Amino acid sequence: MPSLDDHRDALAHPPIEFRPELRWWLAEGLHTDATLRSEIETAHRLGFGGMEFLAMDEGDIDHARYGWGSEEWVHDSAIVVTETTARGMSVSFTSGTNWSNANLPTIDPDHPAAAKELNVEVEDLTSGARRHGALPRVDLQAERGASAVPGHRVPPREQRLTAVIAAPLIAGTDDTLAVADVVDLTSEVEGEELDWTAPDARSWRLFVFWSHGTGQTASPSASVNYTVNYLDRDGIDAVMEYWRDVVLTPQLKREIARNPRAQMYMDSLELSTWGAGGMFWGRTVEEEFRTRRGYDIAPWLPFLIRRTGMFAATTAYSYEPDAMHQPEVDKVRFDYVRTLTDLYIENMLRPFSEFLHENGLLLRAEVSYGLPFELTRPAIEVDGIETESLEFASQIDAYRMLAGPAHLFGRQYSSETGATTRNHMLDHRFYDQIIATQLAAGITKTVLHGWASRAGAEGVTTWPGHEGMWPLFSERFDTRQPGSEFYPLWNEAIGRYQYLLRQGRPRIDIGILRTDHFIDNMIGVSAFDSEGNRVADEDAYGRLWMRNRENQWWQDLGMQDAGWSYEFFDGSLLAHPDVSFDGEVVQPDGPGYQALIVYQEALDPDVALLLLEWAGDGLKILLVNGAREVKVQFEGTFTFNERVASRTPGLDGRDSELAATLAALRDLPNVAEAHEPADTVAALRGLGVTGRAEFVEENRNILTYLREDGDLLHVYVYHFLYETGETTEVQLSVPGNGAVFRTDAWSGEIHPHSGASRHDGRTNIELALSPGETALFTVDRSLDGSPSSAVAPALVADLSDWSIVVESWDAGENELIVEDRGLGYETREVLPHTAVTRLTVSSSGLLPWAELGGIGPKVSGVAEYTTHVRVDEFDPISNRYLLELGSTNGGLGSVRINGAAARGFDTSKPVVDASRDLSAGDNEVVIRVSSSLNNRLIARGYYDELPDIALGLVGKEGTHVTRVREHGLVGPVRLVAVPRH
Template identity: 25%
Template sequence: MVGVPNPLAKEEHRVDCGIVSRIAWEDSMELTSNTSWTPELPEKFQRKFGYSLKRYLPVLNFGTLWPNNNVNIQKYRPGAVQSILKTPDAGAGYINDYRSVLEDGYREYLQTITDWARNELHLEFSAQVSYNLPMDMEVNIPVVDAPECESLQLGDSVDAYRQFSGPALLAGKNVISNEMGATMAAYGYPFRSLLFSVGRAIVGGVNQLVLHGQSYTGDYYETTWPGYTAFSYSTSELYSNKQPSWDHGLSDVLNFFARVQYTQRQGIPRVDVAIYNKVSATDAAAFPSMYQADDLVNEGATVENGTLGPDGPRFKALVVESDSNMTLSGLDNIREYATQGLPIILSGGLPGIFPSANASESAAIEAGLTHLSTSANVHLVRRGGVAEKLTALGLSPHIQVQTDGKWLTTWREDSSSGIDYALIFCDSNTSSGYITVTGSAKDKVPLYLNAWTGARSPVFTYNVTDHALTLPVSLQGNQTMIITFSPRGLNESGEPNTHAIETPPSVIGATYDQRDGWIAHVANQGSDTTHERIHLSSDRYIELPQHQRTASPFNLTNWQLVAEHWEAPTNLSDAKTIARKHNTTHELTTLVSWSQIPILRNASGLGYYSATFQWPPNTHGRFNGTADGAYIVFPSILHAIQLSINGHRVPPLDYTDAKADISQYLKAGTNEVLAVVPTTMWNYIRSILPEIRDQGHLPGLLAEGLPVPGISENGLVEEVSIIPYSKLVIR
């Protein structure tokens, strides 16, 4: 953890890597050791703390209480000897002092590499900061240009992501990266699981996704088809053309990620509340619910107009929980922030003391906390009472949420364009409710950004008061919605002069253009008895035609499935072959998973699902209906889907809310629906797993006696419906 030699110092060796790249990157530290150490550590320790570490070396020995080697990959291999002191903290103070010096040395290392990348390679530097090392990760996150976390270690925990992103945001980092998608699911990781992991990372502050991973796909030494498989069939995912989704869905997902990332790089993120936290070592089991870092000592940690980080996240309050640990420097900074007007909320009582070998420091913290609790702008609340206190202080979130589910949000403000970006992720089942924004956003024009297609469209229904803008939202589980709030005059396609403030359930969509104005899509799914109308912002009411005049929704039946089987080549050693393919045809009265079709139970590949329907629709229900257009709805996408109507490709569907207006593709008479649905490769690979060899050995799952995952669900499932609608022009 000292300065590294510079191999490119000589002029003839210098390379301008910035021509072809942007970032130099360091992966996680996977070093094994007994105790982390450098030759200069004892001297650094003596200078920092004023006493010799040598007397306490036995305490540093790796054990179950104080692991000081690799806290992840050596977690379950403690040393043979462990020393515990007969002190009130069992030696924790000495451990914390030691780890603090490790952090200092590691910071020197990161700064040296960062400077080298910038000055010699003309690149920014990214690293998975202190990953696996026995130190507080948050302390050194601000050092690198693009700090990177990992979904595997953080376990899809939003709180863990916010712990990581907090110090990065306060330090003004524009990119917070994530190595995304490593799970115990090789060849069996569906996109819906990846979308869940990405959604949680994004609302946790991540705005760069690097997928894990991609392997060499050619022939390999003593390795059979499907080829070299990193981590020996234990870890996802192997993205290549040996996956049926490679040409049938992956690009849609990647484009969705790209557009989400784009919105999360615009302007500056604003975050409602910071939560103080201090630990001496960060590992997967120790992530608490928190958003902010360490001792609040980086350059962005200033207070102005009652907010922390005025040029960045603008935290409106700082929460200190009773189960957190307070350092002396943290206490000094918090006391200063309170003096400068930042609300400090002590939740559940006073926090604990971060142990140090310096007894006078512990006494100073204890006395300082008592004094802090009675200071101006400091509020003591019961555990669970933070939200109530924030409201009492007149503080409201950037996006107020009212829902019957669980929605998580991000908010960004771009001062150069005046556009605000709201992202809402549904971390629950299907739910509905409202979001409310205040401030300057309430006077702007709300627009939906469809991250799956890139389309922008004005919001039809919302309500504006003197104080806020509120709009209704309905989300499917795992769905991400992006709404921008733009100053008037920015939308090239024009802006509506009016909008709805209330619409009945039979209005299932609306479009806008400058020529026709608003066109509401009215379906036959309202009440048979209740009179329905649209309430406009101009205070006009638009009476709906009797919705029964519109044809009723109907399900598609009598599907034909052509299953394209992807299997191993006849010569199993021919690892470079994508797959040996053949087709089987199946007539389906209902749509069920391949696991429920005997011949397809162990199959993987592509499903070509086709069905037909008549247009205009015939009589369905009580009335002879007509229609101007229709939506198609797929209630459940297990992995991916690509849709064509009468041979025309429909733009990518939102895999979490798969529906589309197909009106422009319809023709009189018989209409054909073709859905191409890829599977993962796991079910087939699972069926031949004992025949596979990986560098001369059985797959690791078998060689190490690990549990083999079961059959996965694949294909097109549940009823697919057509929802006709009538157009209602609103001017």
């Protein structure tokens, strides 16, 4: 049975596997060996735990020499694997539609392994007239406008006739078809000719469906790389063959074998179609649909013709049925995307995972992202489940989506963290708040988005350095940042959270069954107000959506305000042999759901039967009517679930069976029904549910996450209203009696917590949190904890007389790096250096830099604040001494007292435990605080011509708009004493 003492060493020095990792944007294969080794050594020195690397377009360089697949890229990849492995860091290859190594130079658009789509040509039939002759073919050379995703299209040469369908239009419409009269004419086609006459005088439309390659490519690469087919087995077979024969050289395989955390990372699936049909396809789709769904898809194809943007959530169908048949068509549409999900699982993820395991690689993936695939079902096929802050805007409800399968199947839940459209602009606190939100959802692996070398190609690289992910997207967490000086302290702190919150098993109160093939995973890319004005990322993240008490999918906040935890998953996952119900909770060795909620109108009848079986064994189930959930947040569209489980999702003819199953469920005493989501908590309490870390009184500011580690309960607490909230007091009630300890994430020290009591076999934890503050508690139920009251700190001294020096960062000289590997050419890089100028402030008060004399609004960098404090009655045995910094304006930094080791601090509640470093009498205090590069880059005109990508995504034009930020320590700074137990 683990004890708290077992964790002390790891909390003091978090092992490397718990540290944040990095997404590294390489300048294709251009970086010199010296640069690669230096970057990896630097990342390791700064405390990062691993690197996920990929090739980014470096502009006008020789892609044949440096692109993916070239000798230079293979050589560089081997160096990255070798150097990270030597330092105990993880290493990840990056795969995904827009990264060339997910695609192949060995195929073309017509190859069976290439991505395919189903296109359509439409012909109007004149009333009563006979049509004869050749069917209209797709003009494969035609332009259809720019794709919503990067890359260019190479037209295929071949197209294959798939189906010919005729349907009459409803009178007075141009897009509504009479379902009952649809005619499948495919069997009447001879060669590619059709002789047919419409049977009546209505307006008829002929739909001629052709399958062909999408022609989607990815760059940069040494040659043209085509996107592979994610539905037919041909796609992944070709990928595995290429990696086996070309990429995984004996040397690379040896290096991979030395790294237990070597991975393949599959990024978002930004596949696109080109034609008017808009359907993803493959040579097996039609037959697989018939086998799995029990009917032919061909007659329904006109109702599947679609238009979509970058991601499937914006899908709009070109043709609708008559009103009588709308439910039937909705079921067919569901069956189509369910079949695509099946094929993605069985023909892509499963064999790819097996292949990677055979070659010493784990598979981490953003499953289903972007495509019409169910979000949670594929998650079981991967070793690590990844989400992304960019697409989900740091929304707890969005992170709960993939938390369900992650916790059900014990998968590592991680996130690409830090991608926004505001690079170099925001204070470090903004990114700390993203991580804090993710921890509350059980995301315990942070992959920062991202890292780039400052060195890059000649002619395109200027200060502050090689952009990597373009100057439009994502923050950089590398040495161009003034805050990088403090990354070792920060990485240790995040490592402590991630270490403790991976221990034991998650304890989640409620599981919510939810199925969605069109998840809106673009809520974070851009925000606009009611008048169409761009809302800056920092304002959207900090003030809108969840920070304005608006969740997206489970919109009632009653459970959250009660302190209950919950998450989502597709109900079919309950039938997996690895999932069980023990008579009390679902998946006892996993999340341990005390009850399940069903709220959507559609419920799979087999899932309903399983629920009935488990409910007969005691499972608590709540049926909720009238729940609204977001469809596309940007468009302001929602789905309203009027009557829970009132139909099956697919065209299976089992609606009456489902109704009978639900009737039987409703008759059970441990099944309740709520007429609206607002009744959820009361209904669950009526079933006997008590939250495992519930609030004694409702609290609208706090999120929690709980892990059970034997007798230990690790409780994470977060005040998520970081821009709009005030200090909040809360009492958490956890099961069992025990002693309460609080871990200081910035030092690793563990202290007894003042403010604990017992009530009815539970332990109450009382605390106050400032906006944005986090706390980490452990309740040791093996110890007999004594009740204690919270103790107010006593003021020892105010620190107000400061000596201030600001180290101002600006562009320095460029260094030319030349490499000759004896291949007949030189590789040349430019490394922009930073010039640092020390500016002494004449005044001694704490103000933002823009208001300090001699500093002003054009300065970015690091400021050092020095003062002395006298402690006459110093009693470290009886008291802890805390140095409260007040505010650093969100800047990362450190505190050094009397020359001792530097200590880091939380950017929302900057407090340092000074007990070990102080002494009686006079003490020197040195505080260093960093800024972003925002103010200096404004002064340099960096943003003047920089397009705002968020505007571009909605068809608008404009440059980035930022403002001078208030950087630096502003206090008030004071030293307080807190009595020890």
